[in-house]
Amino acid sequence: MSEEIIKLDKINVTFEQKNKRIDAVKEVTLHVNKGDIYGVVGYSGAGKSTLVRVINLLQLPTSGRVEIGGAVLYQKDEQTENIIDTKTLREKRRKIGMIFQHFNLLNEQTIIQNVAFALKHSGLKEKEIQEKAQNLLNLVGLDGRENSYPVQLSGGQQQRVAIARALANDPEILISDEATSALDPKNTIQILDLLKDLNAKLGLTVVLITHEMDAVKRIANKVAVMDSGEIVERGDLLQIFTNAKEKITREFIGGSAKAIATLQDYQLAKLQQDEQIFQLTYSDKNVSEPILIRLYKDFGVEANIIYSNIEVLRGTPVGTLFVIIKGSLENQKQALEYLKSQRIIITKISEQTLVEGGSAK
Amino acid sequence: MSELFAKYLPNVVFQGWTGDGGWLPAIGQTLYMTFWSALFGGVLGFIFGIGLVLTDEDGISANRGLFSFFDKVVSLFRAIPFIILLAFIAPLTNLIVGTQIGTTAALVPLSLGIFPFYARQVQVALKSVDQGIIEAAQSVGATFSDIVFDVYLREARSELIRITTVTLISLIGLTAMAGAIGAGGLGNMAIAYGYNRFANDTTFVATLLVLILVIIVQLVGDFLAKIFNHKNA
Numbered sequence: 362m363s364e365e366i367i368k369l370d371k372i373n374v375t376f377e378q379k380n381k382r383i384d385a386v387k388e389v390t391l392h393v394n395k396g397d398i399y400g401v402v403g404y405s406g407a408g409k410s411t412l413v414r415v416i417n418l419l420q421l422p423t424s425g426r427v428e429i430g431g432a433v434l435y436q437k438d439e440q441t442e443n444i445i446d447t448k449t450l451r452e453k454r455r456k457i458g459m460i461f462q463h464f465n466l467l468n469e470q471t472i473i474q475n476v477a478f479a480l481k482h483s484g485l486k487e488k489e490i491q492e493k494a495q496n497l498l499n500l501v502g503l504d505g506r507e508n509s510y511p512v513q514l515s516g517g518q519q520q521r522v523a524i525a526r527a528l529a530n531d532p533e534i535l536i537s538d539e540a541t542s543a544l545d546p547k548n549t550i551q552i553l554d555l556l557k558d559l560n561a562k563l564g565l566t567v568v569l570i571t572h573e574m575d576a577v578k579r580i581a582n583k584v585a586v587m588d589s590g591e592i593v594e595r596g597d598l599l600q601i602f603t604n605a606k607e608k609i610t611r612e613f614i615g616g617s618a619k620a621i622a623t624l625q626d627y628q629l630a631k632l633q634q635d636e637q638i639f640q641l642t643y644s645d646k647n648v649s650e651p652i653l654i655r656l657y658k659d660f661g662v663e664a665n666i667i668y669s670n671i672e673v674l675r676g677t678p679v680g681t682l683f684v685i686i687k688g689s690l691e692n693q694k695q696a697l698e699y700l701k702s703q704r705i706i707i708t709k710i711s712e713q714t715l716v717e718g719g720s721a722k
Numbered sequence: 723m724s725e726l727f728a729k730y731l732p733n734v735v736f737q738g739w740t741g742d743g744g745w746l747p748a749i750g751q752t753l754y755m756t757f758w759s760a761l762f763g764g765v766l767g768f769i770f771g772i773g774l775v776l777t778d779e780d781g782i783s784a785n786r787g788l789f790s791f792f793d794k795v796v797s798l799f800r801a802i803p804f805i806i807l808l809a810f811i812a813p814l815t816n817l818i819v820g821t822q823i824g825t826t827a828a829l830v831p832l833s834l835g836i837f838p839f840y841a842r843q844v845q846v847a848l849k850s851v852d853q854g855i856i857e858a859a860q861s862v863g864a865t866f867s868d869i870v871f872d873v874y875l876r877e878a879r880s881e882l883i884r885i886t887t888v889t890l891i892s893l894i895g896l897t898a899m900a901g902a903i904g905a906g907g908l909g910n911m912a913i914a915y916g917y918n919r920f921a922n923d924t925t926f927v928a929t930l931l932v933l934i935l936v937i938i939v940q941l942v943g944d945f946l947a948k949i950f951n952h953k954n955a
């Protein structure tokens with residue numbers, strides 16, 4: 362059993378404005394294991410930032426329970442409200458690093474001062490602070506730039522400074538709120554790989570908020586999809602990618618799952634009596650044979666590809682095929698057995714799903 | 723040289739350097755009034771300006787009651803025209819400095835006249851600090867004083883210098899009006915000895931001196947604002 366380092370339970374966040382009420386987060390429960398890179402995706406305004414700002418109580422929830430690393434920071438139910446005291450909260454916050462879309466560095470301080478700022482209350486001596494700050498800058502690949510001001514650095518470099526600052530107090534958790542959204546593709550990849558690296562080397566737990574699915578595909582192992590203040594779907598990366606249930610998830614993750622949405626929109630799959638649609642998912646390692654040809658030759662089953670796609674999840678290529686399989690029931694059954702033996706994940710897609718839309722359950 | 727002055731600026735020379743109505747005392751009085759009221763009014767304005775930002779709804783010590791106190795006081799004093807404030811505040815002036823007229827007496831209305839102006843400017847300058855930077859500071863466990871000194875004041879430093887320059891220049895303008903309560907200074911020189919006596923040369927020179935003072939303040943301010951700015955290199 363892996364340890365749950367972040368436990369958000371039944372979190373609600375409501376903003377009261379003059380003439381309206383915004384339920385930014387509704388009854389959200391999110392548990393993150395130590396060592397996870399947990400992607401949270403959703404459209405603008407879905408409540409992603411509001412939800413993760415609850416983790417270090419930059420945003421006080423309206424109700425719910427926040428437990429980080431075994432310590433309850435916030436708890437509120439009908440009768441009682443408990444908020445951790447300010448001093449302890451400050452100490453806890455130092456163990457939860459956070460990076461932002463616009464870096465948010467102190468413009469009037471050099472980058473080493475920016476990192477040292479985070480160490481002000483660390484109890485280290487001035488000299489040790491300087492040393493540690495320098496080491497952190499080296500870690501993120503900025504040695505030699507310590508006396509530059511933020512404005513003198515590129516966006517990618519500024520985000521590295523922000524990462525160094527976030528890591529200053531040796532946190533166990535790093536929250537990344539759209540940290541790569543303002544960067545070009547090359548810097549985006551470098552920053553993501555840096556996060557992945559920190560996760561592997563330091564065992565850092567990362568909460569990765571983004572609307573770029575590519576970021577999630579590259580480094581996350583779990584993913585949650587938010588829509589209008591709720592988490593509508595969550596799970597392991599591979600599972601979500603190959604077997605998304607919600608339409609919004611499919612829109613988001615694109616690729617194979619988007620195929621269902623597309624097939625729905627165009628009602629492409631009109632089936633005959635002896636036809637069925639299957640989604641076949643395989644990782645490249647387990648497919649060495651020309652499977653579709655084998656289906657025809659060995660089992661007398663025709664396979665008509667209506668969609669195919671390949672994508673790379675955490676460095677592993679994963680292929681997806683949507684095929685219409687035609688043949689006698691008995692032959693189809695044998696064919697499926699054969700596919701299973703090739704360690705291909707088979708999901709039957711009902712015609713209903715494709716014609717009517719909605720959930721593919 | 724001095725003959726040339728005597729010929730073209732007879733009244734200016736007549737005023738003399740020293741003594742009652744002399745140029746040196748007039749310059750001295752203007753500097754005296756500017757300096758002390760900038761200090762008193764500045765400190766007061768600064769406190770109110772910071773108070774307005776910290777206690778505001780999205781501030782780090784949001785407090786509706788305190789905010790509305792700061793806000794109302796500042797608005798009230800801003801609403802009173804300075805020339806009326808001079809008269810209106812006279813009893814208070816008497817209470818604080820023991821007299822209602824003279825250079826020192828002018829410090830009270832000058833300080834009270836400039837502080838709301840400065841407070842609003844400080845408020846705007848500090849509000850210009852990106853909320854995201856404050857949030858980032860909070861996320862690394864910054865304390866209240868870290869945020870006030872290392873974030874707000876330091877990030878807005880250049881902007882604060884710029885608004886201080888603007889305020890000082892306004893203040894120099896106000897000291898001229900304070901001449902109305904016998905505060906002396908270059909403004910008094912221009913009006914009482916120049917304008918009222920049809921001595922246009924005196925008015926001209928007094929104006930020129932005020933202008934030079936303003937330009938010096940502006941240049942020094944611009945220079946400092948520039949060296950303390952690392953935002954847009």
Ligand SMILES: Nc1ncnc2c1ncn2[C@@H]1O[C@H](COP(=O)(O)OP(=O)(O)OP(=O)(O)O)[C@@H](O)[C@H]1O
Binds near residue numbers: 404405407410572
């Ligand atoms: N301080 C606030 N006061 C009022 N409403 C707010 C506040 N913060 C957020 N909201 C509202 O809450 C909802 C969720 O906002 P949030 O910033 O969490 O979305 P998001 O998913 O992070 O979007 P984005 O991708 O654009 O960053 C939005 O409708 C937003 O307008």
Ligand SMILES: [Mg+2]
Binds near residue numbers: 410411
């Ligand atoms: Mg956001």
